[in-house]
Amino acid sequence: MGLSSQNTDAIDSWNMKSIVLDKDSNTSLSQSLISKKQERKIKLSNKEAIIGQASVIAKKTGLTKESAQFLGINKNQFIAKDLVLTSGHKLNGNHQVIIDEKFKNDGYKLDDKLKFNSSKTNYKIVGFVKNAKLNISPVIYGNISDWQQIKNLNGQFIGSGIVSKNSNYTTNDSQLKTYSKSDFVSKLPGYSAQNSTFIFMIGFLMIISLIVIAVFLYILTIQKLQNYAVLRAQGIPARTLVNATISQSIILVISGLLIGTILTAVTALIIPNSVPMSFNIPILSSVGTGLVLTGIIGALIPIKLILNVDPVSVIGG
Numbered sequence: 001m002g003l004s005s006q007n008t009d010a011i012d013s014w015n016m017k018s019i020v021l022d023k024d025s026n027t028s029l030s031q032s033l034i035s036k037k038q039e040r041k042i043k044l045s046n047k048e049a050i051i052g053q054a055s056v057i058a059k060k061t062g063l064t065k066e067s068a069q070f071l072g073i074n075k076n077q078f079i080a081k082d083l084v085l086t087s088g089h090k091l092n093g094n095h096q097v098i099i100d101e102k103f104k105n106d107g108y109k110l111d112d113k114l115k116f117n118s119s120k121t122n123y124k125i126v127g128f129v130k131n132a133k134l135n136i137s138p139v140i141y142g143n144i145s146d147w148q149q150i151k152n153l154n155g156q157f158i159g160s161g162i163v164s165k166n167s168n169y170t171t172n173d174s175q176l177k178t179y180s181k182s183d184f185v186s187k188l189p190g191y192s193a194q195n196s197t198f199i200f201m202i203g204f205l206m207i208i209s210l211i212v213i214a215v216f217l218y219i220l221t222i223q224k225l226q227n228y229a230v231l232r233a234q235g236i237p238a239r240t241l242v243n244a245t246i247s248q249s250i251i252l253v254i255s256g257l258l259i260g261t262i263l264t265a266v267t268a269l270i271i272p273n274s275v276p277m278s279f280n281i282p283i284l285s286s287v288g289t290g291l292v293l294t295g296i297i298g299a300l301i302p303i304k305l306i307l308n309v310d311p312v313s314v315i316g317g
Helices: 002-013 100-104 144-150 180-186 190-223 225-233 238-270 283-307 311-316
Strands: 019-024 048-059 066-073 084-089 096-100 113-116 124-129 136-145 157-159 161-164 176-179
Touching: 002 180, 002 190, 019 180, 048 136, 048 144, 048 157, 066 144, 096 100, 100 124, 124 136, 136 144, 144 157, 176 180, 180 190, 190 225, 190 238, 190 283, 225 238, 225 311, 238 283
Parallel strands: 066 136, 096 124
Antiparallel strands: 019 161, 019 176, 048 066, 048 113, 048 161, 084 124, 096 136, 113 124
């Protein structure tokens, strides 16, 4: 789930339930603007926060340029207050930024000075935050006034949108529209297509697993057909042989899952930080359960051979 989470890590960290955007922005935070005139019709509580988004190229002499998302926030509102820093301190002045740890991996340090795009203004790194990604780009948190400067808005607009912890938050301006978190996330560029691709991959994994297990058990059954015939001739009930086959299938699948889990954990330790990797335990558990079920289904295919085995013809042959 690494690529998927890098689309929404920052959004998830806000614990938001809804967002207010310009209704003509196509549900895009980067395309939305809220004017000062509209601000008069907006009532904010401690569960709302104004945010501004701008795509930037962050650069520092001697280091790699970084494509990032600059998010302007108000230091007195909940997004800024709830930031969990891994080092440094929160925003307390102008031209200060808190940045995703990807920058640290690329050599950026606390107190370094950044420039964005073609601007000559220096921005000081005062903190780092973990897993702050939006649209697969690292996030740079800064003051909303700096966002206005980066966007060259001349103070005409207060932000791109309003993030709320209330699912039913609305404004009195007909030009602004409230979207749920799920609606907003589903409109992120490439997010839905990416998730659909992974869902199909997981589905095909189940089908391939079913075929492999069924063929493996079928061959195993054919090889042991004489053994089954002897057991049937000795009066062993077919039910006992069927249960043994299903048990073998479950043992094989669970053993494979355990080995796969260990190898995945080892891989996670040695894989480079540049590779997006994230594990969702509920989804992994569901896939694991699905694989066990496909193993049972796969075991049903060779069972017909066991039920129809004729001890006389097999042993005599």
